[in-house]
Amino acid sequence: MAAGGKCDWLRGSLSGNSCGLRNQILARPEVIAKCSNTDMAPICVDAYKSLSKGQESIDLGSTDAFPWLIDSATQFENLQELDNAIMAYVKGISFASGLGLTDRGYEFFRYARSVFEDGLNHSDASLKNPATKQMLVRAGQALIDSARKKTEQAPVTDMQAELKASLLSGISLRKADREESRDVIVVDGRQLYAKKAQEYRDSAETYLKSGMLKSAVIFACMAAVADLMLGKPTQGMSYLAKVVADSGESDKFNDNPCFIWTKLVFKGYVSRDISAIEEAKTKFLSIPWGFKDDKEFARRVMDSVYRRITE
Numbered sequence: 001m002a003a004g005g006k007c008d009w010l011r012g013s014l015s016g017n018s019c020g021l022r023n024q025i026l027a028r029p030e031v032i033a034k035c036s037n038t039d040m041a042p043i044c045v046d047a048y049k050s051l052s053k054g055q056e057s058i059d060l061g062s063t064d065a066f067p068w069l070i071d072s073a074t075q076f077e078n079l080q081e082l083d084n085a086i087m088a089y090v091k092g093i094s095f096a097s098g099l100g101l102t103d104r105g106y107e108f109f110r111y112a113r114s115v116f117e118d119g120l121n122h123s124d125a126s127l128k129n130p131a132t133k134q135m136l137v138r139a140g141q142a143l144i145d146s147a148r149k150k151t152e153q154a155p156v157t158d159m160q161a162e163l164k165a166s167l168l169s170g171i172s173l174r175k176a177d178r179e180e181s182r183d184v185i186v187v188d189g190r191q192l193y194a195k196k197a198q199e200y201r202d203s204a205e206t207y208l209k210s211g212m213l214k215s216a217v218i219f220a221c222m223a224a225v226a227d228l229m230l231g232k233p234t235q236g237m238s239y240l241a242k243v244v245a246d247s248g249e250s251d252k253f254n255d256n257p258c259f260i261w262t263k264l265v266f267k268g269y270v271s272r273d274i275s276a277i278e279e280a281k282t283k284f285l286s287i288p289w290g291f292k293d294d295k296e297f298a299r300r301v302m303d304s305v306y307r308r309i310t311e
Helices: 028-035 040-059 065-078 082-099 102-121 131-150 154-168 190-209 213-229 233-247 250-255 257-271 274-284 292-310
Strands: 010-013 016-019
Touching: 016 028, 028 040, 040 065, 040 082, 065 082, 065 102, 082 102, 082 131, 102 131, 190 213, 190 233, 213 233, 213 250, 213 257, 213 292, 233 250, 233 257, 250 257, 257 274, 257 292, 274 292
Parallel strands: none
Antiparallel strands: 010 016
16 A cells, blocks of 8 residues: 555546556545555456466466456456456356366366356345346357367266256246355355354363364464455454453463464465465464364465465
8 A cells, every 4th residue: 555545556637537557537425435445456456467367377378377266357346346246257167178187177166157147145235237148158158169079988977967957947047046165165255264263262162171282373373364365364363462451361472483474474474474374374384283184274374475475
């Protein structure tokens, strides 16, 4: 953020305000809601930077586009710009279809459909334009066409059936009435981090009540960084501060290597401090992980934060 609390990319001229990152003229309400908002402006910048990186990778024919598009869509959801989130996922669907990666395209389709349905259920204003649904339908139809070339694989046949049901079932793009194929892994996005945040909160509470402080610290820290990946650093730190206060063991928390690592990751994310995330990489090696899944989740978060602030 520049001096005065405004986004560094905000440009002003006689013709009005514009965004240097997007190269677009901005309406005054958007400037007030995002460009002059210290909480929203960094999320907006992350969303468009990730979208740009994703498009660059698509232009190069690189599958590096997929994680960038996931990051972009997740940040657009945090901004409550569901139309833009769906647009980012549609880019992924179309790119995957073109490469013949139908399973990957299906993951993106399922997540975009979920965003669309949730938005409709809440009468989200960003989905009033019918072009958003039409864009998703076209991408889904292209994915069906791509899947037809691989009909010898049973999971793909199942996928075709669900896509067709989704596209033909009306405005809500409802899911087909059948069990999801176990051969398909749901895309890692906002849903995953929201689920992880709640799971880790529940585990931290259970272990604190049982007096198993070391494990409780790790679970509480994982819940906090899950909030961070949802674009809610303030909520994550507030939660962690409350857990520390309620535990009555602030010294043990502060001395725990996982707690120190978590603070470094937050500092790196919020302040875009490369030295903090580099230090976090070193501290990560000293954490006494009890479960491999927690270690991999933490590594993934750390790598994501590093990528955000260095690329």
